[in-house]
Amino acid sequence: MRTIFIALMLALTLAACGTKDETPESPVTPPDAAATQDQSPTQAADPTAVADPIPEGPVGTMQLADGSTLVITELVKLDKFYLYLSGKLNGRSSTIVSFTRFSDLRGFNAFVFKDQNNFIITTKRGKELVFTDAHVYIGNDSPDTYSFYIMDENLDKKLVTVPKKDVATIKIN
Structure with missing residues (x-):
């Protein structure tokens, strides 16, 4: 009796599973996504992207060796990075730092250069990170220059390139 009952339950389960419709349902578009569909495929938002709000106003300042100062209004992304750095951190083995979000970069206070390959990064939390034999790339992949935007005398956004040695x-x- 018990064997017949188990066999019957198994047959009923198999019959129920066999009649299940396995065609996928059509996706339902949420109201907020309707605006995204109007954009071209290259402008469509990446669903895995993390919001990276960039504050209004200058991003930072650059002081040159001659004492002049440039106000950085916008950083140029190098591929998907705002900054890419490789070198020996505190005399240890090679370290790589790369920031894809501006909010992460804001944890740094300043870069103080001894020369273009040796510098100290101070953080907003008061730590010092000493990099030696390092290479920093900001705005381009040149080993000798940095690129970023400033406002010119007409208040127009202007791309400038500055030699790292300066x-x-x-x-x-």
Whole structure:
């Protein structure tokens, strides 16, 4: 009797599973996504992207070795990075730092350069990170220059390129 009951339950389960419709349902578009569908495929938002709000106003300042100062109004992304850095951190083995979000970069206070390959990064929490034999890339992949936007005398956004050897400090707002 018990065997017949188990066999019957198994047959009933198999019959129920066999009649299940396995065609996928059509996706339901949420009201907020309707605006995104009007954009071209290249402008569509990446669903895995994390919001990266960039504050209004200058991003930072760059002081040159001659004492002049440039106000950085916008950083140029190098591929998907705002900053890419590789070198020996505190005399240890190679370290790589790369920031894809501006909010992460804002944790730094300033870069103080001894020369273009040796510098100290101070953080907003008061720590010092000493990099030696390092390479920093900001705005381009050149080993000798940094690129970023400033406002010119007509208040127009202008791309500038500065030789790394001329940079004394970069302060992040």
